[in-house]
Amino acid sequence: MKYIDEFNDPELARRLLDEIRATVTRPWALMEVCGGQTHSIIRHGIDQLLPEEVELIHGPGCPVCVTPLEVIDKALEIAARPDVIFCSFGDMLRVPGTDRDLFRVKGGGGDVRVVYSPLDALQLAQRHPDRQVVFFAIGFETTAPANAMAVHQARRLGLDNFSLLVSHVRVPPAIEAIMSAPACRVQGFLAAGHVCSVMGTAEYPDLAERHRVPIVVTGFEPLDILEGIRRSVHQLERGEHRVDNAYPRAVREAGNPAALTMLQEVFEVADRSWRGIGRIPASGWRLSEAYRDYDAEHRFDVAGIRTEEPAVCRAGEVLQGLIKPTECSAFGTTCTPRTPLGATMVSSEGACAAYYLYRRMTGQASPGAPAPQGSRIPQEEMNPVG
Amino acid sequence: MAELASATADAPVDPANWTCPAPLRDQPVVVMGHGGGGALSAELIQDIFTPAYGNPVLAAMGDSAVLHLGGTRLAFSTDSYVVRPLFFPGGSLGDLAVNGTVNDLAMSGARPAYLSAAFVLEEGVELTVVERIARAMGAAAEAAGVTVATGDTKVVEAGHGDGVYVTTAGVGVVPEGVDIRPQRARPGDAVIVSGPIGLHGVAIMSVREGLEFGVEVASDTAPLGDLVAAMLAVTPDIHVLRDPTRGGLAASLNEIARASGTGIRMSERAIPVPDAVANACGFLGLDPLYVANEGRLVAFVPPTDAEAVLEAMRAHPQGGGAVLIGECVAEHPGMVVVATGLGGTRVVDLPLGEQLPRIC
Numbered sequence: 001m002k003y004i005d006e007f008n009d010p011e012l013a014r015r016l017l018d019e020i021r022a023t024v025t026r027p028w029a030l031m032e033v034c035g036g037q038t039h040s041i042i043r044h045g046i047d048q049l050l051p052e053e054v055e056l057i058h059g060p061g062c063p064v065c066v067t068p069l070e071v072i073d074k075a076l077e078i079a080a081r082p083d084v085i086f087c088s089f090g091d092m093l094r095v096p097g098t099d100r101d102l103f104r105v106k107g108g109g110g111d112v113r114v115v116y117s118p119l120d121a122l123q124l125a126q127r128h129p130d131r132q133v134v135f136f137a138i139g140f141e142t143t144a145p146a147n148a149m150a151v152h153q154a155r156r157l158g159l160d161n162f163s164l165l166v167s168h169v170r171v172p173p174a175i176e177a178i179m180s181a182p183a184c185r186v187q188g189f190l191a192a193g194h195v196c197s198v199m200g201t202a203e204y205p206d207l208a209e210r211h212r213v214p215i216v217v218t219g220f221e222p223l224d225i226l227e228g229i230r231r232s233v234h235q236l237e238r239g240e241h242r243v244d245n246a247y248p249r250a251v252r253e254a255g256n257p258a259a260l261t262m263l264q265e266v267f268e269v270a271d272r273s274w275r276g277i278g279r280i281p282a283s284g285w286r287l288s289e290a291y292r293d294y295d296a297e298h299r300f301d302v303a304g305i306r307t308e309e310p311a312v313c314r315a316g317e318v319l320q321g322l323i324k325p326t327e328c329s330a331f332g333t334t335c336t337p338r339t340p341l342g343a344t345m346v347s348s349e350g351a352c353a354a355y356y357l358y359r360r361m362t363g364q365a366s367p368g369a370p371a372p373q374g375s376r377i378p379q380e381e382m383n384p385v386g
Numbered sequence: 387m388a389e390l391a392s393a394t395a396d397a398p399v400d401p402a403n404w405t406c407p408a409p410l411r412d413q414p415v416v417v418m419g420h421g422g423g424g425a426l427s428a429e430l431i432q433d434i435f436t437p438a439y440g441n442p443v444l445a446a447m448g449d450s451a452v453l454h455l456g457g458t459r460l461a462f463s464t465d466s467y468v469v470r471p472l473f474f475p476g477g478s479l480g481d482l483a484v485n486g487t488v489n490d491l492a493m494s495g496a497r498p499a500y501l502s503a504a505f506v507l508e509e510g511v512e513l514t515v516v517e518r519i520a521r522a523m524g525a526a527a528e529a530a531g532v533t534v535a536t537g538d539t540k541v542v543e544a545g546h547g548d549g550v551y552v553t554t555a556g557v558g559v560v561p562e563g564v565d566i567r568p569q570r571a572r573p574g575d576a577v578i579v580s581g582p583i584g585l586h587g588v589a590i591m592s593v594r595e596g597l598e599f600g601v602e603v604a605s606d607t608a609p610l611g612d613l614v615a616a617m618l619a620v621t622p623d624i625h626v627l628r629d630p631t632r633g634g635l636a637a638s639l640n641e642i643a644r645a646s647g648t649g650i651r652m653s654e655r656a657i658p659v660p661d662a663v664a665n666a667c668g669f670l671g672l673d674p675l676y677v678a679n680e681g682r683l684v685a686f687v688p689p690t691d692a693e694a695v696l697e698a699m700r701a702h703p704q705g706g707g708a709v710l711i712g713e714c715v716a717e718h719p720g721m722v723v724v725a726t727g728l729g730g731t732r733v734v735d736l737p738l739g740e741q742l743p744r745i746c
Contacts, residue, residue, distance in 0.1 A: 008727055008728070010727055010728055010729065013728045013729075014729075042732060043726070043732055044726045044727070044728050044730055044732075045726045045728060045729070045730010045731050045732055046728065046730060047730075048730045048731065049728060049729060049730050091671075103417045103418070103419065104415065104417065106417065106418070107415035107416060107417040107418075108415055116597065116670070222727075222728055337735075338425065357732070357733040357735055
């Protein structure tokens with residue numbers, strides 16, 4: 001762990017913060033694209049240490065948050081079938097569908113399993129030839145190559161009981177959509193280092209030029225994030241807007257050729273809906289024609305699902321950086337981590353959940369929230385456990 | 387360009403017609419999170435068990451109940467053990483079944499004395515497996531200085547169990563002058579943990595999920611009655627003891643903060659997280675503060691006694707790694723806050739159910 005400790009050094013962090021303070025002369029709004037970065041920012045309290053001129057806006061890069069309700073409802077329907085073993089990464093199990101989540105399907109008898117890799121799901125398919133094994137393939141460019149590999153292997157092994165429910169999304173079209181929105185306040189991006197380690201940086205110079213925004217490829221440890229912010233502020237103060245790689249230990253300009261080859265072999269670019277944002281052209285992947293047999297949406301009849309988001313939920317505007325979570329009238333009242341309206345309140349790296357926790361600590365009232373009485377803890381959460 | 391969602395800023399909230407897509411509080415079935423030691427477990431207790439048989443003794447919500455019987459204060463506790471796999475690095479179901487109940491008794495300051503052991507066996511389990519577990523229980527009982535005084539055995543049909551379940555109950559005597567319970571935490575108390583955290587949870591994950599983390603991680607399962615006796619020999623005025631099992635340190639500290647109405651502030655850099663646990667948690671996207679322990683305790687001690695208690699703990703085999711990790715504060719009552727290594731702060735909340743590995 002020494003290697004990681006070096007990127008968590010308080011003395012180096014202080015120097016970076018001093019340099020950011022010395023550089024900044026006016027307010028700047030930066031968006032960290034990736035949910036992993038949001039998580040690290042909140043976990044280490046980085047947002048509280050920055051000078052007030054630097055505002056961090058949490059972007060749409062939480063794959064759990066942006067998976068459309070329709071896809072989640074399809075997952076719930078497939079997972080409830082008696083002939084199916086439904087495999088998913090753990091944090092998808094608690095995401096609300098229209099009327100339940102995967103935990104409830106599991107509690108109701110569905111065979112829902114948490115796996116750590118799509119290859120684990122592939123092994124299950126080999127061990128259970130009489131069952132259909134479906135893997136919930138969500139995520140950005142980081143998880144897509146391994147999922148592509150699983151399908152590729154399934155074909156090579158002749159496994160006809162394995163399929164993917166695909167909801168893969170791509171970062172550059174999301175940046176394009178955010179920057180094209182009339183109310184956009186974002187002036188610079190911390191690009192997701194893990195995404196760029198797969199895809200390289202070739203997709204970004206055009207975006208930086210057209211929208212005149214600095215895009216700094218940034219890692220996930222505290223010092224990585226502070227360095228990404230430092231470089232962004234530096235560019236903004238000088239009126240520059242280029243792509244800068246602040247994560248060279250993991251990211252090459254050309255990305256990971258083996259992973260890119262696998263992606264191109266199995267997937268093709270497609271339009272895709274983002275939960276809370278809407279449909280963004282060319283913003284996702286689907287299985288290519290040659291692999292369509294491994295698409296769970298084709299294998300199971302789930303085309304007729306119609307869903308509706310709660311009208312009050314403003315997670316989409318939060319995901320686009322248009323509003324802060326606290327500007328939503330449901331925040332902290334009808335919508336809490338206990339009773340989430342939208343996916344941004346579900347996981348700890350969702351922007352709404354992170355703000356909910358922080359607000360509770362500082363005792364700041366939420367819009368429309370009842371005045372705290374004695375304790376600031378909501379009454380529903382005051383139960384001791386035996 | 388994206389078509390933006392139709393939700394509007396001034397949409398009125400109408401609770402009567404409002405539909406929540408995840409009405410977790412209305413779950414009609416048991417989900418795994420109900421056994422995770424977090425908010426869902428608490429809800430099960432509050433909504434079902436307390437209304438059914440609630441009473442003042444139960445309301446104290448300690449790890450064990452303290453009963454007044456014939457002039458003696460008796461600690462009484464019960465727990466069921468359903469761990470998978472039955473054998474893991476550093477221990478087995480048998481060790482857990484003894485140490486877990488022994489520790490629940492010790493957390494009220496009691497000297498554990500007698501245990502019961504009830505087995506639920508699934509048809510088809512090899513008798514050698516049952517024998518290994520029973521022998522492990524015998525050895526653990528001897529090490530903890532307790533006697534298994536009574537027991538029971540039931541068999542369920544194949545497919546109706548998970549191999550072997552063990553339930554143990556135990557009693558012990560609470561020494562005079564000792565009053566240890568979560569409600570006694572108060573601002574100024576030193577918060578001490580007896581050693582490295584997260585080892586048991588990571589050991590179980592390493593074998594259950596088939597994950598390898600470079601080095602073998604062994605469970606920390608151990609009896610803590612003797613360590614508690616050594617601490618009480620320094621001062622009987624220990625305010626709170628907890629063994630942070632399900633839900634880890636985070637759940638235990640939240641329970642104490644809420645029961646006592648105080649705040650707890652910890653220093654992240656002071657919390658002893660072994661490299662192997664940090665690596666495994668980093669890989670899985672888990673927080674070590676929420677990972678289970680089976681041989682650790684957290685103690686709330688008056689500040690004037692803290693140094694002496696720490697010294698006594700470090701002189702004991704089960705407390706060699708004891709460190710001061712934080713203090714009780716008057717600010718943010720009912721909440722647990724960590725000062726991060728960089729100087730920021732974050733809230734450590736009660737987990738909802740079980741911790742879930744993140745996607746990335």
